[in-house]
Amino acid sequence: MVERIEDLNLPNTVIARLIKESLPESANVSKEARAAIARAASVFAIFVTSSSTALAHKQNHKTITAKDILQTLTELDFESFVPSLTQDLEAYRKMVKEKKESKANKKEASTNDNASATEAVLEEATE
């Protein structure tokens, strides 16, 4: 669980980078503004989480799903986030799938390895 309140802070450097990316190149950010945005982001995460949890519970689900979050964002008036997030989620799912497959392939390759080393080498070379 959360032991110290600082555990809820998001890293300053990353926040600063995200802000910089969204402003014109010449723009600066006051320290106070950056701190406020960081705080706001933590609260946003808590807000969306608890709203999604409530939504999941309403449907008699114990845990939140990606769908719950997207629906919650729409309900909270952040529907402008949904298209990009949906695309990101697809990219993420694809990445996870590819990782799994390449892991499975490796496993297969290593068992082949024991059977006949030369064959495995040949197989890898053609891939």
Place this chain on the structure above:
Amino acid sequence: MSGSKTVALERQPNANTLLPPSRVRTIMKSSMDTGLITNEVLFLMTKCTEMFVQHLAREAHAKHGGGDTLKYEQLSQLVNKEKNLEFLLQIVPEKIRVYQFKEMLRLNRSRDGDDDDDDDDSGSGSESEE
């Protein structure tokens, strides 16, 4: 990622996160009855928190004066104005001057006699500068 800074609106779908998911998980867990958090949900929350940071910065900068430095006041003004940022009113409050605060106290005290005062209006006395 290429060297040129692209505007976030025309961004490519991205499966990587900048914010640390472990920290986002801690934040999510701090909300009492959060159940299990799947990796997919964690990814989505991390991503939408990133988007929120950029949304906040961009809107505050664009809608409240621009300028070359993003200031706290721009943020608090935005929070005050946008309905969907209402949940931040306590987190990013408008700063007030000491004399305004004293005035508020004075008004509250003088209104203590009648029962029908509502607290929502207590700040409006200091907003007549525009």
